[in-house]
Amino acid sequence: MSNVQLLIVDDEERFLKTTKALMEKRGISTKTAASGVEALRILDETNVDVVILDVKMPGMDGEVTLKRIKQTYPLIEVIMLTGHGSVDSAVVGLKMGAFDYVLKPCDIPEILEKVENAYVKKQAMENKIRKVQVDRMISHPMAVFDKNGKD
Amino acid sequence: MNDTGSENIGAEKFSRIRRIILTRVLLAPFIILMIVCSTLVYYFATNLFDRVASELTRVADDHRYLIEQFFSERTEDLQFIAGSNSFQSLRRQERLSEIFHVLQSTSPAFLDLGVFDKEGNHVAYEGPYRLEGKNYSQAEWFKAVCEKSIYISDVFMGFRNTPHFIIAVKKIEDGVSWYLRATIDTQFFNNLVENIRVGKTGEAYLINKDGVFQTRKRSGGLLMEVDPNFKGYQSAPHRIMSFTGRDHQGGRCLCATGRLKSTGWFMVVRQDYFDAASPLIRAVMVAIGLVFIGGAGVVLIAFFLASGLANRLTLADAEKREMGSQLIMAGKLAEVGEMSAGMAHEINNPLQVMISEITMINDLFEDCRAGDPMDTETLGLMSESVDQIGLQIKRCSNITQGLLKFARKTEPVVRSIVPHEMIGEIVAMVEHQAHLEDITIRQEVDPGLPEIESDPAQLQQVFLNLLNNAIYAVKDKDDGEIRITSDVDDEFILLAIADNGCGIDPDQLKRIFVPFFTSKPVGKGTGLGLSTCYGIVEGLGGNITVTSELNVGSVFKVHLPRAVSLKK
Numbered sequence: 275m276s277n278v279q280l281l282i283v284d285d286e287e288r289f290l291k292t293t294k295a296l297m298e299k300r301g302i303s304t305k306t307a308a309s310g311v312e313a314l315r316i317l318d319e320t321n322v323d324v325v326i327l328d329v330k331m332p333g334m335d336g337e338v339t340l341k342r343i344k345q346t347y348p349l350i351e352v353i354m355l356t357g358h359g360s361v362d363s364a365v366v367g368l369k370m371g372a373f374d375y376v377l378k379p380c381d382i383p384e385i386l387e388k389v390e391n392a393y394v395k396k397q398a399m400e401n402k403i404r405k406v407q408v409d410r411m412i413s414h415p416m417a418v419f420d421k422n423g424k425d
Numbered sequence: 426m427n428d429t430g431s432e433n434i435g436a437e438k439f440s441r442i443r444r445i446i447l448t449r450v451l452l453a454p455f456i457i458l459m460i461v462c463s464t465l466v467y468y469f470a471t472n473l474f475d476r477v478a479s480e481l482t483r484v485a486d487d488h489r490y491l492i493e494q495f496f497s498e499r500t501e502d503l504q505f506i507a508g509s510n511s512f513q514s515l516r517r518q519e520r521l522s523e524i525f526h527v528l529q530s531t532s533p534a535f536l537d538l539g540v541f542d543k544e545g546n547h548v549a550y551e552g553p554y555r556l557e558g559k560n561y562s563q564a565e566w567f568k569a570v571c572e573k574s575i576y577i578s579d580v581f582m583g584f585r586n587t588p589h590f591i592i593a594v595k596k597i598e599d600g601v602s603w604y605l606r607a608t609i610d611t612q613f614f615n616n617l618v619e620n621i622r623v624g625k626t627g628e629a630y631l632i633n634k635d636g637v638f639q640t641r642k643r644s645g646g647l648l649m650e651v652d653p654n655f656k657g658y659q660s661a662p663h664r665i666m667s668f669t670g671r672d673h674q675g676g677r678c679l680c681a682t683g684r685l686k687s688t689g690w691f692m693v694v695r696q697d698y699f700d701a702a703s704p705l706i707r708a709v710m711v712a713i714g715l716v717f718i719g720g721a722g723v724v725l726i727a728f729f730l731a732s733g734l735a736n737r738l739t740l741a742d743a744e745k746r747e748m749g750s751q752l753i754m755a756g757k758l759a760e761v762g763e764m765s766a767g768m769a770h771e772i773n774n775p776l777q778v779m780i781s782e783i784t785m786i787n788d789l790f791e792d793c794r795a796g797d798p799m800d801t802e803t804l805g806l807m808s809e810s811v812d813q814i815g816l817q818i819k820r821c822s823n824i825t826q827g828l829l830k831f832a833r834k835t836e837p838v839v840r841s842i843v844p845h846e847m848i849g850e851i852v853a854m855v856e857h858q859a860h861l862e863d864i865t866i867r868q869e870v871d872p873g874l875p876e877i878e879s880d881p882a883q884l885q886q887v888f889l890n891l892l893n894n895a896i897y898a899v900k901d902k903d904d905g906e907i908r909i910t911s912d913v914d915d916e917f918i919l920l921a922i923a924d925n926g927c928g929i930d931p932d933q934l935k936r937i938f939v940p941f942f943t944s945k946p947v948g949k950g951t952g953l954g955l956s957t958c959y960g961i962v963e964g965l966g967g968n969i970t971v972t973s974e975l976n977v978g979s980v981f982k983v984h985l986p987r988a989v990s991l992k993k
Contacts, residue, residue: 285861286774288813292781299788332861357773379776382784 278393279321280304283313283339284328284355296382302389310334314342317350324392326376326385328355329363337366344371349399351392353385438742443735450727455720462712470705474679477701478667481681484621485665485694488629489683495617496687499535499592500575502528503605506538507596512603515540516549525551534613536589541567541604552608554585570595570604577688579633580611580649588648590614590639611648615640618692624703627696634689652693658682660691669698749960756957771824771857775817782810782817842881844918845872848909851888859896864905866892870920871911877918878988879965887958887969891922891981894954898926898979916986917967923980929973937971 280302284290290306297304305320307313311334313325325343329336340352351373356364364375373392376385506515506524514520525538537552545562561567570576574595580588593606618640621629630646631639636655638646646652653673658680659666665683672678677698682691699706789807793799848870859866892907899905905926912919929937938959962969966986973979 286778288817289774289778289781292778292785292810292813296781296784296788330861332863335861355777357769378773379780381780 278302278389279323280326280389281307281313281316281322281324282326283307283310283331283336284326285309285331286328293382293385297386297389300386302386310336310339310342313339314346317343317347322347322350323396324373324389325350325352326355326389327352327372329367330357337363337370340367340370340372349396349403351396353388353392355380439735439739442738443731446731446734447727450731451724454723458716458719462716466705466709466712469708470702473705474669474701477679477696478681480623481627481679481694481696482665482667484623484627484629485667485681485683485692488618488621488694489665489685489692492617492631492692493685493687495534495614496577496592496685499532499607499609500577500594500687502531502535503592503594503607504575507594507605512540512542512596512598512601515605518549518551521549522551528607534609536608536610538608539606541606543602543604545604556584559584566591566593566606567604569593570606571602579637579688579690580639582649611640619643621694623694623696624700625697626700627694629692629694631685631690631692634691639690658691658693660684749964753957753960756954772821775820779814779817782814786810838880838882839878840881841876842879842884843876844874844911844920845870847881847884848888848920851885851892852909854889855892855896859907862896862900862905863903864896864899864907867906867908869908869910871913874911874913874918875987877985879985883961883965884985887961887983888920888922890954890958891983894981895922895924895926895979898928899924900926902926917984918987919982919984921980921982923978925978928975928977929971929979930975934971934973938969 280297282290282293282304285308287308290308294304294306305316305322307316309331316322327336327339336354340354343350343352354364354367354372354375355378356375357378367375373395374388376388506528510520510524521538521540525535528535528538537550537554539547539556540549541561542548545560545564545567547557547559547561550557566576566578570593576593578590580590582588588611589608590611591606591608593604595602595604618629618631626644628643630642632652632655633639636652638648638650638652641648654670657670659668660682662684665681667679667681670678670680679696679698679701681694684691786807789803793803797803848868852866852868856866895907899907902925906924908923910921910923938955959969962983962985967984970982971979
């Protein structure tokens with residue numbers, strides 16, 4: 275659990291600060307970004323497993339940011355943070371590959387749970403990929419070079 | 426509070442509408458009536474005068490014929506006597522008086538009879554005067570009859586000093602000429618002409634070629650006087666002339682004149698213009714009477730119609746106003762519906778922060794319970810969280826208050842408003858949303874703008890609406906910008922909201938203030954926003970205009986009176 279790398283993206287600074295503190299307390303190493311652009315920069319620089327993404331943000335809004343994240347980092351799981359009035363945007367997010375959504379306002383434990391689920395899913399996915407790769411390596415050892423060359 | 430005022434305005438409006446209807450309803454028929462009447466009178470008059478003229482012509486013609494007839498009969502009488510008797514036999518008094526009596530029995534017009542020799546000596550006479558022996562060789566009639574053999578004289582005084590005229594004929598017997606002369610009773614002759622009557626003033630008389638009366642003129646004109654109107658008469662040798670003349674006293678008259686062939690006299694038939702026109706005058710009086718009676722009827726009916734119509738219009742107007750205020754309310758409700766979704770979202774953010782803070786405080790308590798020391802750092806964190814919660818609550822209450830302020834049913838309440846501050850408050854309500862959409866709102870309202878007297882709540886609705894529209898217009902732009910500027914003159918202040926957004930299609934621009942017209946996708950807009958704004962601003966005595974260019978932007982200009990006179 276403790277090795278989850280979480281990124282929270284929201285334009286509400288106080289929310290970022292407090293939530294980061296709460297998450298770290300619960301053993302989740304957390305980074306924060308105040309905008310979509312900043313989030314993409316952090317993703318570029320560091321290793322992140324799960325992103326909590328506010329839908330309504332100035333500048334690059336949630337949907338666009340989600341699209342970018344999913345394009346560049348398909349394995350990173352994204353949890354959408356939406357208000358009651360904009361459940362539609364949650365649906366759009368899910369269709370675009372978000373893992374789940376959280377309705378504002380929400381409890382920290384609820385967020386925590388979803389983050390864990392997301393992390394579990396991501397790990398499972400990564401394991402699966404690794405397994406496939408290992409299997410392939412075992413059956414075609416020579417292919418490793420091709421593959422690596424291609425990547 | 427405006428009840429009496431609005432009643433007064435209503436009554437004023439009512440009478441104004443009624444006046445407009447009345448003038449229009451009355452003017453058209455009145456003009457038509459006048460045209461019809463004057464046309465009829467014109468044709469009637471033309472016809473009447475034609476008829477009078479032809480009547481006069483007919484009378485003149487008939488009497489000319491009659492008189493000609495009279496002259497030729499009398500002349501024939503004399504010629505017959507001259508032909509059937511010798512000069513010698515007529516010289517005898519007994520023979521002459523015998524013949525004269527026969528003559529008088531055929532025509533009482535003969536007054537006397539005389540016989541003249543070739544030198545003009547009066548050789549025999551039968552009649553009331555004693556004229557024998559006088560010599561007439563120098564008399565005008567004698568000279569004329571020598572030449573023409575038949576002569577009819579004008580009326581003259583002669584030796585007997587009484588107006589008379591004579592008929593003379595010439596006879597040649599064995600190469601020697603002698604003459605027979607008869608005097609015509611002017612009284613008898615007068616009666617032939619004088620008794621003609623046409624209308625009340627129509628009369629007939631004879632004048633000779635120099636304009637001297639040969640018969641009396643009933644309306645004033647004695648025998649042998651000169652007719653003062655003679656110069657105005659027109660004549661043609663063989664036919665009757667009819668014309669409108671002016672007599673010497675300036676009165677107008679209708680005349681017919683004809684010339685007598687035998688004497689060169691004029692037969693004049695004359696009628697006063699006003700007498701001839703009397704049927705016309707009666708007709709005009711009747712027409713005027715009818716116009717007045719009919720006009721009074723029309724006025725009465727029109728008055729009732731106009732009152733009814735104006736009443737209905739006023740009612741309809743009141744209904745329309747009622748509808749207008751209902752529409753404002755409906756627009757407001759729709760706006761509230763639209764906004765409440767957004768507001769809920771706005772509130773969710775602070776709630777989310779609060780939940781985080783509470784979790785944080787709970788965590789800190791747990792830690793303390795678990796044995797951690799309640800040190801300054803922990804306390805600091807806690808108070809920070811509590812402060813933050815307070816801050817977020819304030820934020821929520823601001824939002825809800827804004828909403829309440831907006832949704833409250835507002836009677837027009839006039840207060841002093843500082844435009845600069847009002848715009849500031851309203852901008853604050855949409856600033857967050859604008860910020861989300863990356864839109865800059867520039868407030869360039871002059872802080873020195875004078876205070877205005879108006880309804881703050883309604884103005885807030887107007888400007889919120891305009892700002893929301895502006896945000897909607899620029900939200901897809903990268904450099905969206907909304908400028909709020911101001912201006913002022915003696916009566917009005919101007920607040921203009923300009924955006925650099927998508928602009929409005931010219932076709933749509935025309936209908937932009939029409940209720941339920943919207944360019945937004947189905948379900949996104951009610952089409953009530955701008956129509957409501959329009960209603961409110963008009964109601965506050967101002968006006969709202971828009972200019973727009975596609976893809977360049979729109980400017981909404983709101984003119985507000987510096988002091989509102991609440992018009993209902």
